[in-house]
Amino acid sequence: MSFTINATINDKKVSASTEASTSLLEFLRDTLEMKGTKLCCNTGECGACTIIFNGKPINSCVTLAADADGATITTIEGLADGANLHAVQQAFIDTGAVQCGYCTPGYIMSVAALLDRTAKPTAEDIEEAVSGNICRCTGYAKIVDAIHLAADRLSGRA
Ligand code: FES
Numbered sequence: 001m002s003f004t005i006n007a008t009i010n011d012k013k014v015s016a017s018t019e020a021s022t023s024l025l026e027f028l029r030d031t032l033e034m035k036g037t038k039l040c041c042n043t044g045e046c047g048a049c050t051i052i053f054n055g056k057p058i059n060s061c062v063t064l065a066a067d068a069d070g071a072t073i074t075t076i077e078g079l080a081d082g083a084n085l086h087a088v089q090q091a092f093i094d095t096g097a098v099q100c101g102y103c104t105p106g107y108i109m110s111v112a113a114l115l116d117r118t119a120k121p122t123a124e125d126i127e128e129a130v131s132g133n134i135c136r137c138t139g140y141a142k143i144v145d146a147i148h149l150a151a152d153r154l155s156g157r158a
């Protein structure tokens with residue numbers, strides 16, 4: 001049975017039909033053709049599919065599209081302001097925290113949500129915020145550097 005989802009995605013009203021069994025990740029990638037959110041494990045283990053859903057980071061692969069009806073969602077496509085990257089995106093580039101890039105959209109969404117909550121995250125805040133994100137390439141040190149750099153830039157300390 002198909003039904004219609006009405007949601008606000010990246011500040012735009014979206015209305016599209018979906019099936020009861022469709023995941024939110026499939027809805028974003030296949031129905032809306034928003035491929036920035038990555039499909040990796042598809043079991044809620046890796047964080048590659050992280051989006052901000054009603055202000056909180058979630059794994060979209062284990063969330064039903066049906067749950068998005070009436071929701072406010074931000075995906076990686078919604079972070080940049082025109083040609084200007086979000087501070088978290090720029091910090092990942094500037095610190096070399098991107099290698100294959102597969103994990104990167106998910107990390108960036110988790111970090112953006114963290115920095116929305118707190119301007120000066122502690123080491124524990126950072127560990128907790130990205131505990132659901134897995135990177136197979138960078139060894140994490142550069143990702144942590146990127147998070148500190150983004151926090152400093154957003155709060156005017158750098
Ligand atoms: Fe969703 Fe891995 S693809 S958590």
Ligand code: FES
Nearest residue numbers: 100103135136137
């Ligand atoms: Fe390759 Fe993170 S940059 S998995």
